[in-house]
Amino acid sequence: MALEVLNPQVKSSLSGSAFLNHSSVEEQETLPPLRSYLCLTIFTCFCPAHPVNIVALVFSIMSRISYYRGDYDDSRRLGRNALYVAVASIIIGLVIIATTCIVHFTTF
Incomplete structure (x- = not known):
């Protein structure tokens, strides 16, 4: 009481x-929505471009930490960086897979 x-x-x-x-x-x-793209960055960890994957994962985690501290602008910026690095990681991974397949199937 x-x-x-x-x-x-x-x-x-x-x-x-x-x-x-x-x-x-x-x-x-x-509050603005949380956009850290954590699921996408975890998915990119299965691509063969490992150093780039880890950078995307770190950006995503930093975005979540900034959001929970109340710094929404920094969280949005870090989340966008995580998205860009994750997409670059997927593209690099696809290039590595395609190059490996081409080299494997064209050599005798």
């Missing part, structure tokens, strides 16, 4: 935990 004295917007439930008033939640601004 001390919560009601300190903050009138906080309501207590029957179990004793506190919930915010719904009107105050609606007034808060919405």
Whole structure:
């Protein structure tokens, strides 16, 4: 009951935990979506361009850390870098696979 004295917007439930008033939640601004492309960067770890894959994974993790710290602009920038490096990793991996197949099947 001390919560009601300190903050009138906080309501207590029957179990004793506190919930915010719904009107105050609606007034808060919405957070931008998290775009760290973690699933894509994990998928690129299966491509044969390993140093580039690890860089994409590091950018993705750094993007998530920045987002949870509240630095949304830095998170967006690092997420975009993770996307670009992941796409480059996929392209490099496809080139390596194609080159390996061509060399393997054309030599006698």
